[in-house]
Amino acid sequence: MMTICRKKYKSMLHDIFLHKIIQHLYRFFIQGGAMPIALWFHISAFLSTLFFTFILAVMVTFAADNSSVTMNDVLRHVAQSNPIILSQIEQVKATEEQYPQAMAGWKPSVFAEASLFSTNIDNSNFNNGDGATTKDYTLSIDQPLYRGGRTTAEVERARKLISTAYERLRGVEAIIFLDTMTAYRDVLRDRDIVSLQKNSRQNLVKELESALGLEKEGMVTKTDVAQARARATRAEADYIAATADLSRSEARFYQLVGFMPPKTMVIPYYDFDIPQDLESLQVVAEQKSPDMLIAHYTKEAAEYGVDVSRADLYPQVTAFASHNQQYDPQPGIIDDSAVQTIGVRARLALYQGGATRSRIREARRNAKRSDVQIEDVKRQVKQKVTSLWQSYRAAKAETESRKIEVEASGFSLDGIQEEMRNGQRSIFDVLESEEDYVRSKKALVSAQYKEAVAQYGLLEATGLLTLPMVLSSVQ
Numbered sequence: 001m002m003t004i005c006r007k008k009y010k011s012m013l014h015d016i017f018l019h020k021i022i023q024h025l026y027r028f029f030i031q032g033g034a035m036p037i038a039l040w041f042h043i044s045a046f047l048s049t050l051f052f053t054f055i056l057a058v059m060v061t062f063a064a065d066n067s068s069v070t071m072n073d074v075l076r077h078v079a080q081s082n083p084i085i086l087s088q089i090e091q092v093k094a095t096e097e098q099y100p101q102a103m104a105g106w107k108p109s110v111f112a113e114a115s116l117f118s119t120n121i122d123n124s125n126f127n128n129g130d131g132a133t134t135k136d137y138t139l140s141i142d143q144p145l146y147r148g149g150r151t152t153a154e155v156e157r158a159r160k161l162i163s164t165a166y167e168r169l170r171g172v173e174a175i176i177f178l179d180t181m182t183a184y185r186d187v188l189r190d191r192d193i194v195s196l197q198k199n200s201r202q203n204l205v206k207e208l209e210s211a212l213g214l215e216k217e218g219m220v221t222k223t224d225v226a227q228a229r230a231r232a233t234r235a236e237a238d239y240i241a242a243t244a245d246l247s248r249s250e251a252r253f254y255q256l257v258g259f260m261p262p263k264t265m266v267i268p269y270y271d272f273d274i275p276q277d278l279e280s281l282q283v284v285a286e287q288k289s290p291d292m293l294i295a296h297y298t299k300e301a302a303e304y305g306v307d308v309s310r311a312d313l314y315p316q317v318t319a320f321a322s323h324n325q326q327y328d329p330q331p332g333i334i335d336d337s338a339v340q341t342i343g344v345r346a347r348l349a350l351y352q353g354g355a356t357r358s359r360i361r362e363a364r365r366n367a368k369r370s371d372v373q374i375e376d377v378k379r380q381v382k383q384k385v386t387s388l389w390q391s392y393r394a395a396k397a398e399t400e401s402r403k404i405e406v407e408a409s410g411f412s413l414d415g416i417q418e419e420m421r422n423g424q425r426s427i428f429d430v431l432e433s434e435e436d437y438v439r440s441k442k443a444l445v446s447a448q449y450k451e452a453v454a455q456y457g458l459l460e461a462t463g464l465l466t467l468p469m470v471l472s473s474v475q
Contacts, residue, residue: 068264071184072471074257078180079173079467081258088172095165098158105151108143134329140322145344148314153307160301164294171290174465176256181456181470183253184268187261189449190246193442197239200438204232204431211427224427231431270473272455274464278389281462285385286378288463295377299370306363312356315348384461392454399451402444409437 079085114137144151211228214220253261275281286292321342329337349356413433419425459465 068266069262070266070474071181071268072474074180074184075177075467075470078176078257082176082256085169085173085176088169092162092165092169095162098161099155102151102154102158105144105147105154108141111138111140111142113138113140135327136324136329138322138324141320143319144317145319146315146317148311148316150308150311153304153311157301157304157308160297160304164297164301167290167293167297170463170466171294173467174290174460174463177465177467177470178456178460180256181268182453183249183256184261184265185449185452186249187246187253188265188267189445190242190249191265192445194239194242194246196438196441196445197235197242200434201232201235201239203434204228204235207427207431207434208232214427220427227428227431231435268452268474270455270470272459272464272469272473274458274462278386281385281389281458282382284464285381285462289381289461290463291377291381292374293463295370295374299367299374302363302367302370306360306367309356309359309363312349312352312359315346318345318347319343320345381461385458388454388457388461392451392458395447395451395454398447399444402440402447405440406437406444409433409440413437 114135116133116135118133208225208228208231211220211225215222215225250261275284322340324339324341325336326338327336328334413430413436416425416429416433420427420430456465459469
């Protein structure tokens with residue numbers, strides 16, 4: 001089916017290309033005497049057609065391939081196309097530029113300067129010189145020798161800031177992946193519930209029709225019919241509500257992924273390699289959580305910031321050299337001159353109004369604040385892991401209980417329906433049992449959803465939720 005669909009789209013695109021080519025060639029030859037701007041217009045229109053047709057082909061192919069997707073397919077797509085992730089990647093690239101900027105402190109600075117001006121000498125000791133145009137150029141180079149440790153501190157601070165940016169990107173990716181995986185499971189859950197509610201509605205409508213028929217025969221009362229009608233109406237309302245929930249889940253999926261959920265979505269089965277006790281999970285979170293690593297790198301960067309500010313207290317030593325060449329510096333007297341200079345320059349700030357020491361104190365306070373924040377982040381991560389671990393354990397236990405409940409309620413429903421056919425049960429008993437069965441299946445779907453989402457949350461909280469981790473854990 002998918003192959004036929006692709007062939008149809010390829011044929012359609014071929015027809016579009018052919019039609020546009022013929023159309024533009026016809027215009028070109030018929031309007032051959034037109035101004036060049038008209039020709040340019042036709043060429044631009046043709047190229048635009050090619051471009052947008054290509055985009056259409058890509059979109060159509062993607063839509064055809066997405067007729068059935070797995071969660072891994074969705075995560076790969078999100079990693080390459082989610083605007084938030086792409087924005088954070090650009091932020092990382094921008095932060096990486098701080099490293100070459102810091103390394104520039106080790107390297108020389110080379111300058112070139114040239115000037116052109118007119119000179120005329122008029123004095124009492126010599127005859128007036130002829131007017132001339134003086135040409136002047138200068139080449140100079142400055143090489144820092146000692147900057148008070150500023151360059152070393154700036155380089156190390158840049159490295160820590162880059163590491164912070166990478167961890168922030170990893171954290172953003174983990175949150176987006178968690179949201180995407182949750183949205184995927186939302187759609188699966190709501191589709192299952194819609195299917196359950198649809199079947200329940202159909203069964204209860206049949207029960208109502210059966211009750212109406214039995215009423216005519218005098219085998220059931222009007223009260224029984226009213227109860228059947230109430231249950232059927234409630235099932236209709238529940239179906240409408242479930243459909244609305246599904247629409248919201250699909251909209252959320254589109255927001256994160258960029259396309260609507262396909263008709264066929266494969267239920268994911270993963271075997272994640274994560275610790276199975278709370279203490280080990282907390283240890284892993286302290287070591288690998290992006291929030292924890294960001295806090296540590298931020299503190300280290302702030303400490304190097306103190307060294308950067310302290311460098312202003314030390315002398316700045318620079319080696320320099322220059323070459324100056326002038327032509328006609330003094331018309332009629334000196335035709336040209338050249339000056340070469342080489343030396344070492346030392347500069348020490350003796351007093352700056354206390355600004356330098358104020359900046360040092362400010363940097364120390366920032367470093368102290370970053371150190372305190374580590375403990376705060378540690379507590380938050382620990383609380384988050386603990387909460388998710390308890391939710392995961394509870395959901396896992398609930399799932400097992402719900403499975404037993406579904407099996408028991410299904411067996412009970414079959415028995416009550418059989419007893420009703422033998423006249424031992426009323427229609428009210430069947431309706432009650434039918435409702436219990438649907439309720440138990442919905443509870444099982446919700447429990448399985450909560451178990452899966454809690455496990456995804458644990459991966460995110462411990463810093464283990466990465467694309468390679470998910471792709472390698474599929475069963």
